[in-house]
Amino acid sequence: xxxxxxxALLKYRGFVWRRALTDVRHRFAGTGAGVFWNVLQxxxxxxxxxxxxxxxxxxxxxxxxxxxxxxxxLCAGMLPWIAFSECMSRGTNALxxxxxxxKKLAVPEYLFIAETAVSAGIGLAxxxxxxxVFALATGTTPTLHWLALPVPLMCxxxxxxxxxxxxxxxxxxxxxxxxxxxxxxxxxMWTAPIVxxxxxxxxxxxxxxxxxxxxxxxxxxHELFLFSTWPSxxxxxxxxxxxxxxxxxxxxxxxxxxxxxxDAI
Amino acid sequence: MNEPIVTASGISKRFKIYxxxxxxxxxxxxxxxxQRHQDYWALRDVSFDLARGECLGVIGSNGSGKSTLLxxxxxxxxxxxxxxxxxxxxxSLLELGTGMNPELSGRDNVVNCSRLLDFPEGYAESKMExxxxxxxxxxxxxxxxxxxxSGMHVRLAFSMWTCFEPEVLIVDEALxxxxxxxxxxxxxxxxxxxxxxxxxxxxxxxxxxxxxLCKRTLVLEKGICTHLGDVHAGIRLYYAHLGxxxxxxxxxQKKSVEPSPAPSLAPERxxxxxxxxxxxxxSGATLNGLMWTEPRRVxxxxxxxxxxxxxxxxxxxxxxxxxVAQGGQLGIYARWRANADAAHVNFGVAISDRTGRIxxxxxxxxxxxxxxxxxxxxxxxxxxxxxxxxxxxxxxxxLTAAEALADSSNPTGWNQNVGGERYSELPCAAAVTIQPRxxxxxxxxxxxxxxxxxxxxxxxxx
Numbered sequence: 001x002x003x004x005x006x007x008a009l010l011k012y013r014g015f016v017w018r019r020a021l022t023d024v025r026h027r028f029a030g031t032g033a034g035v036f037w038n039v040l041q042x043x044x045x046x047x048x049x050x051x052x053x054x055x056x057x058x059x060x061x062x063x064x065x066x067x068x069x070x071x072x073x074l075c076a077g078m079l080p081w082i083a084f085s086e087c088m089s090r091g092t093n094a095l096x097x098x099x100x101x102x103k104k105l106a107v108p109e110y111l112f113i114a115e116t117a118v119s120a121g122i123g124l125a126x127x128x129x130x131x132x133v134f135a136l137a138t139g140t141t142p143t144l145h146w147l148a149l150p151v152p153l154m155c156x157x158x159x160x161x162x163x164x165x166x167x168x169x170x171x172x173x174x175x176x177x178x179x180x181x182x183x184x185x186x187x188x189m190w191t192a193p194i195v196x197x198x199x200x201x202x203x204x205x206x207x208x209x210x211x212x213x214x215x216x217x218x219x220x221x222h223e224l225f226l227f228s229t230w231p232s233x234x235x236x237x238x239x240x241x242x243x244x245x246x247x248x249x250x251x252x253x254x255x256x257x258x259x260x261x262x263d264a265i
Numbered sequence: 266m267n268e269p270i271v272t273a274s275g276i277s278k279r280f281k282i283y284x285x286x287x288x289x290x291x292x293x294x295x296x297x298x299x300q301r302h303q304d305y306w307a308l309r310d311v312s313f314d315l316a317r318g319e320c321l322g323v324i325g326s327n328g329s330g331k332s333t334l335l336x337x338x339x340x341x342x343x344x345x346x347x348x349x350x351x352x353x354x355x356x357s358l359l360e361l362g363t364g365m366n367p368e369l370s371g372r373d374n375v376v377n378c379s380r381l382l383d384f385p386e387g388y389a390e391s392k393m394e395x396x397x398x399x400x401x402x403x404x405x406x407x408x409x410x411x412x413x414x415s416g417m418h419v420r421l422a423f424s425m426w427t428c429f430e431p432e433v434l435i436v437d438e439a440l441x442x443x444x445x446x447x448x449x450x451x452x453x454x455x456x457x458x459x460x461x462x463x464x465x466x467x468x469x470x471x472x473x474x475x476x477x478l479c480k481r482t483l484v485l486e487k488g489i490c491t492h493l494g495d496v497h498a499g500i501r502l503y504y505a506h507l508g509x510x511x512x513x514x515x516x517x518q519k520k521s522v523e524p525s526p527a528p529s530l531a532p533e534r535x536x537x538x539x540x541x542x543x544x545x546x547x548s549g550a551t552l553n554g555l556m557w558t559e560p561r562r563v564x565x566x567x568x569x570x571x572x573x574x575x576x577x578x579x580x581x582x583x584x585x586x587x588x589v590a591q592g593g594q595l596g597i598y599a600r601w602r603a604n605a606d607a608a609h610v611n612f613g614v615a616i617s618d619r620t621g622r623i624x625x626x627x628x629x630x631x632x633x634x635x636x637x638x639x640x641x642x643x644x645x646x647x648x649x650x651x652x653x654x655x656x657x658x659x660x661x662x663x664l665t666a667a668e669a670l671a672d673s674s675n676p677t678g679w680n681q682n683v684g685g686e687r688y689s690e691l692p693c694a695a696a697v698t699i700q701p702r703x704x705x706x707x708x709x710x711x712x713x714x715x716x717x718x719x720x721x722x723x724x725x726x727x
Contacts, residue, residue: 015380019366026368104357106340107381174286259343263280 005251008108016111020118042079042127046134049074061197064226068138075131076225077194077218080156083124084214085185087157090116091164092171092181099265109254109261113168117161124153135225145224151239152220158243159213165250172261192218213242268352269314270464271338271433275347278308278333278488307333308488310347315433320455320465322475322496324503325485331468334485335435338466353432353464356382358422367411371402371421374410378425392428400424420447427454434458437468445659445696446561449621452478472500473712477620552646554584555598560664560694570607571639571666571688575600576695587662587697589653592708595697597649599664601639607688609636611669611679614649616697617661624655624713628665630679636669654714657701664694 009016028037050071053059059070094112101107128149136142171177189195191208192215198206209215216239220231231239254261281302283289288301308330315321325331336342338349339357365374375396379389397406400420405413413421426434436455455478459465469475475482475496482499484492486506492499555577579596580589589595597614613628627649630636639645668685675681701707708714 011383012380014386015377018377018380022366022369101381102341104336104339104341105381107383173289176286260281262342 005108005110005247009110009114012107012111016114016118019115020122023115023119024122038123038126039130042123043130045079045127046071046075046130049078050134066139068134069226072131072135072140073197073222073226074195075134076221077192079127079131080124080153080217080221081189081192081194081214083120083127084156084160085189086123087117087120087160088164088167088185089181090120091160092167093178094164095168095172095261095265102262102265109169109258110165110251113161113164116164117157120160121154121157124157128153143228145228145230148224148230149221152217152224155217155220155239155243156214159217159246162243162246162250163213165247165254169250169254169257169261172257172264188212188214193222194218213246216242269316270353271313271315271349271351271355271466273314273338273347273349274312276308276311276334276337276344276349277306277346278330278337278342279345280305280307306488308337308344308485311483311485311488311490312347313483313490313493315464315466317432317462317464318459319481320459320467320479322479322482322499323466323468323485324470324472324475324482324499326503326506328487329485330488331485332437333488335437335466335468338435351433354430355433355435356426356429356431357435358426358437365410365418365421368409370408371400371406371410371413372397374421375425379429382429384429396424396428399427416444416447423447423451423454427458431458431463433464433466435466435468445619445661446563446693448619448659449617449661449693452620472503473618474620476500477622552598555579556584556586557598557600558695560599560691561696562691563693565689565691567666567687567689569689570603570605570686571610572602572604573599573664573666573689573691573694574602574644576664578695578697587695588700589697590700591657591702592652592654592714595651595653597651597662597664597695599647599649599694600644601647601666601689602644603639603641606641607639607666607668607686609669609671609679609685610639610666610688611636611684612647613663613665613667614651615663615665616651616655617663618712619659619661623663624660625651626663628667628669630669630677630681633677636679653697653699654709655699656712657699660697660699661693662695662697663690663692665690 024038025035028035050068053070053074054067061070061073064070064073091113094116095102095109098112101112102109132146167177167181191205192212193201193209198209198219216231216235220235220239223229223231223235282305283292283302291299292301311330311334313321323331323334333342335357337344338351338355366377369377372393375393376389379392400406400423402413402417402420405417406421410418410421452474455465455467459478465478467475467478479496481494482492482496483490484499484502484506491506492502557575557577560573560576577598577600578585578587578589579594579598581593582596599612601612611628611630613626615623615626617623637645666688667690668688670680670683670685671678672680
């Protein structure tokens with residue numbers, strides 16, 4: 001199962017990487033600013049949040065001092081979430097969108113989902129780098145904990161990849177999956193502590209968050225980036241277990257469906 | 266016999282046809298208890314093998330399972346039953362053309378395709394020069410593929426195909442794109458690859474092409490292999506499958522053709538000698554308004570003591586481009602110049618079909634015309650007039666000027682087998698298109714209409 005998939009991904013890494021880079025480079029093809037939109041868009045979002053939540057709505061979170069405390073909190077969860085949901089929505093369509101390959105080539109299906117994941121990962125690297133610059137510029141002192149940030153960031157993308165394996169496979173047979181996905185993503189975002197603090201919601205919702213695949217990674221982001229604490233081992237395990245389990249499960253489904261996917265696409 | 270490179274045994278393929286996504290969902294959720302699909306067997310128990318250097322033609326009407334079979338061999342579909350083994354690198358021309366990123370240059374797409382086809386890093390780069398040369402795309406090789414014409418697309422794909430060194434090659438109708446010269450180039454290259462030991466699976470509706478490339482053929486009919494073996498027997502069987510629809514059945518022809526041949530056929534005209542104006546001025550009247558164009562000089566050979574300057578065409582006496590209705594008289598005018606004194610020049614013409622096979626070739630000495638002593642600096646126009654009573658399609662015209670050798674043992678006084686110096690030989694000087702007859706009648710089947718007559722002789726009652 002997993003070993004074969006990893007080996008195939010390694011074998012085709014050149015292809016995946018090149019296609020993802022091309023995707024990033026050409027996503028805004030034809031626009032005046034071109035490639036720079038990859039930077040301009042997240043930068044604009046960060047600045048917008050900063051203005052809104054420091055000047056207009058003056059939101060605060062208990063432990064966070066300074067005018068930009070809430071902005072940093074929001075961005076720490078929101079930027080990876082945006083990458084995750086982009087990975088999900090594009091990954092779910094990846095097999096259908098690349099039908100021309102799958103109709104004629106023996107290449108593994110998941111290459112095209114991996115490609116969207118890598119592309120989303122590049123976007124996240126850019127947006128989160130901007131956030132780090134913003135944090136330093138507004139007076140946040142970096143800590144050793146920041147060095148561990150790539151782990152939860154990777155988990156966002158990995159989880160997006162692993163769930164897309166499943167949704168992307170189902171999407172081939174059921175176009176409704178594509179319609180359902182934005183709705184599910186909305187619900188998923190609002191049930192995770194991204195725009196609010198974990199304790200700020202009713203107890204029932206906090207219970208839901210315990211079984212929410214993305215929540216451990218969101219919590220880890222907040223703890224490492226803002227509160228300079230090490231996440232509990234429980235958080236670490238949950239954060240890695242979700243995408244691992246999803247990968248195994250989704251891959252098993254994909255493997256089972258593979259002949260029919262090729263027939264139907 | 267050498268070891269087969271491809272063996273397929275008992276390949277079957279069933280597609281499950283669901284009327285709607287909901288029907289599929291119902292069946293899945295009930296874990297198969299509620300059957301909502303219909304089975305469609307695209308292939309049933311197909312077996313064959315393919316040796317190195319062999320070309321197996323796969324023919325069959327639409328929906329007979331040809332593409333399914335190819336896709337199974339390529340690995341993009343999974344057989345429901347049966348096994349197959351490919352003991353070498355298999356490339357399929359149907360996969361090379363697709364998957365090009367329109368935003369990337371031809372060069373980058375070559376690299377991408379090589380990765381996709383699982384070639385090692387650096388492989389495409391090492392072949393790049395070869396590919397670039399073969400594709401003849403010039404500056405376009407480094408421009409985005411979205412700017413390419415469809416012909417350029419094919420050129421690029423074909424060049425990759427030819428340079429990626431496959432051991433088994435699947436060709437799916439791909440040789441029928443592009444102009445006649447490009448098609449001839451494809452066929453030539455295909456034969457080279459076969460000679461080099463590449464095994465080929467050639468899928469086509471073009472039976473002429475199948476006949477010219479393959480010795481064996483596999484005939485599919487509704488997913489069942491009805492014939493595996495001799496190509497001619499296979500093609501006969503294929504026509505039998507087609508039934509009365511469009512098959513050139515000799516029986517049917519006898520019924521429909523009147524006892525006397527249609528007057529418009531005029532077979533005698535084909536034997537007319539090509540006439541040649543002796544001087545430019547002499548036949549000036551008939552030369553008025555000819556649309557002179559440059560010949561295509563690709564692959565020209567010869568010492569160019571005699572050079573072909575321009576060519577022009579007349580169709581049934583009307584100045585025209587290189588297009589003529591079936592059975593029409595095509596006048597091929599060629600303007601030659603001697604760059605140096607050239608003795609005993611024998612001008613010639615040849616017509617080849619799209620597979621590169623020469624259908625007709627004739628030199629002036631075949632028509633009892635004395636070779637021409639060409640003085641340096643002078644010009645001459647030759648006219649070859651040919652009744653193009655051939656199958657509609659694209660053909661290429663070769664024009665030659667070569668030295669005729671005297672041979673007293675031959676009744677013409679000239680050696681008709683061996684020539685001397687080659688002054689100029691333009692193997693694809695021009696393309697000519699033969700259009701179907703305007704009145705829609707089809708007067709014969711096959712490559713060309715041979716001089717013929719048909720009659721009935723009453724033999725009394727039984």
